[in-house]
Amino acid sequence: MSSTFRVDPRVRATWRWGGAIAALLVVQSLAVAAIVWVMVSGSHRREIDTALAGDCRFFARTSVGEQREELREMLTRDIHRDRFLALFDAGGRLIDGNVARLPDRAGTVRGSFVATVAPTELPGKASDVARLMLCPLPGGGHLLTGFDLDDAEDALRIVERALLLGLLPAVALAVGFGLVAGRRAARQVDTVRQVTGRIVAGSLGERLPVGDNPDSFGLLCAHINTMLDRIQSLVADVRGVGDDIAHQLRTPLTRLRAGVEREMRGADDRAAFQAASDAALAEIDQLLGIVAALLRIREFEDHARRSRFAPVPLAAVAEDACELYRPTAEDRGIDLRCEIATVGLVEGDASLLIEAMSNLIDNAIKFSPAKGRVTLSLAERPTGIVLTVADEGAGVPEAERVLVTQRFYRGRHECEGAGLGLALVKAIVDLHGFSLGFAATGSAVSIVAPLRQV
Known part of the structure; x- marks a missing residue:
């Protein structure tokens, strides 16, 4: 019997995250240690090379007769016995100094080099390792100068041990922090x-x-939550539209079916059938109008038409709306007055703005008493460009002003319509970034557009 060991996916995720973070921190620690080592060793070598080049320049300026005296004085001052100085003639024979002969690499390497020398003034020591430099002197001779590397190697070993001792806790901390961060x-x-x-x-x-x-992760979660709020709101809107359509169309469809069935059974001639067909078509047109209005409201709420915005002369649009409804007002005995002042341009869609004005004028004519007056006024004020449509009706009660802009709300049940007019106006106003308001007293609805920035 064999069994398979399964690791919890969350544990595997912790290992992956922790391993990646720990590896990154370990690599960083090793890189820092390597940089420190290179800097320390390179700095020590540059100091030696600078000192050796200084010796070469000094002896090059010193006369031949004084070179041996200067060499002896420098060796006398070398109390730590870590200096190597020797003068050689053109044939490579020792003139004076504490090195018995030229190293094998002398003359083949440019600059400083590491080689084994034979010291003459270090009792009990026949060879030593030093960093040397061979310099030509005026007259054909050469100067061999160098430093014993024993002390330098000891210092570098101390640095190595310090780096290693520092790396051990650094690696341990990196692994520990990686596991903790990975788990989180x-x-x-x-x-x-x-x-x-x-x-x-x-x-x-x-x-x-x-x-x-x-x-940072918390801020990302906050942004995701904001996105989820928006998604939930959109889903609720879609569900609401579906519920509204189902609720509002059920009664008209039921009435349509009953009416068609009644008329068809009671009709005994062509004229009766024609009347039943006309009534059914009227009901169908009303239902199609409701669906179209709902779809337009959703289009406006999704800001699908903002890309077509352009500067619009609001005064000309208001004039067109008045001319469009003047015949309707005359037929109903309503005095439609338009008081339109010259105002600035606004950013928007002219066809949508005239639709919003038309809905307001239509509502005002519908709710105005017989022989009443409807006034459309347009003026530029400090608060912005204000378009107001007022009638002589009772107006919207204060308690219903928030409700009348909702879909299918009809505060006056005796009036015809589906209750979408003000909802459509509100959607257009919101799309343009305008504001919709009701007068504190009387029956007046205003659209306020901010002044266009030039």
């Missing part, structure tokens, strides 16, 4: 996975946890 990251990702899984399952109210002082 895996836990955060797992939380996101669980919440998104519940959202996919239908719990649209789920949100990601955000602390009081969020870090």
Whole structure:
């Protein structure tokens, strides 16, 4: 019998995250240690090379007769016995100094080099390793100058041990921090996975946890929550539209079916059938108008038409709306007056703006008493460009001013219509970034457009 050992996916995620972070920190620690080592060793070598080049320049300026005296004085001052100085003639024979002969590499390397020398003034020591430089002197001779590397190697070994001792806790801390950070990251990702899984399952109210002082991940979660709020709102709007359509069309469809069935059974000639058909077509047109209005409202709420915005002369649009409804007002005995002042341009869609004005004028004519007056006024004020449509009716009660802009709300049930006129106006106003308001007293509705910035 064989069994397979399975590791929890969350544990594997912790290992992956922790291993990646720990590896990154370990590589960083090793890189820092290598940089320190290179800098220390390079600095020591540059100091030696500078000193050796100084010896060469000094002896090159010194006369031949004084070179041996200067060499002896320098060796006398070398109390630590870490200097090598020797003068050689053109044939390579020793003139004076503490090195018995030229090293094998002398003359073949430009600049300083490391070689084994034979010291003459170090009792008990027949050879030593030093960094040397061979310099030509005026007259054909050469100067061999150098430094014993024993002390330098001891110092570098101390640096090596210090770096190693510093790397051990650094690596341990890197591994520990990597595991802790990996566990935290895996836990955060797992939380996101669980919440998104519940959202996919239908719990649209789920949100990601955000602390009081969020870090970068917390800020990302906050933005995701804002996005989820918007998605939930859009889904609710779509469901609301569907519910509104189902609720508002059920009664007209039921009435349409009953009417068609009644008329068809009671009709005994062609004229009766024609009348039944006309009535059915009128009902169908009304239903199609409701559906079209709902679709237009959704289009405006999604800001699908903002790309077509352009400067619009609002005065000309208001004039067109008045001319469009003047015959209707005359037929109903309403005095339609238009008081339009010259105003600036606004950013928008002219066809949508005239549709909003038309709805306001249509409502005013509908609710105005017989032989009443409807006034459309347009003026530029400090608050912006204000378009007002007023009638002599009772106006909208204060308690209903928020409700009348909702879809299918009809505060006056005796009036015809589907209750979408002001909802359509509100959608157009919001699309343009304007504001819609009702007069405190009387029956007047105003659209306020901000002044266009030139």
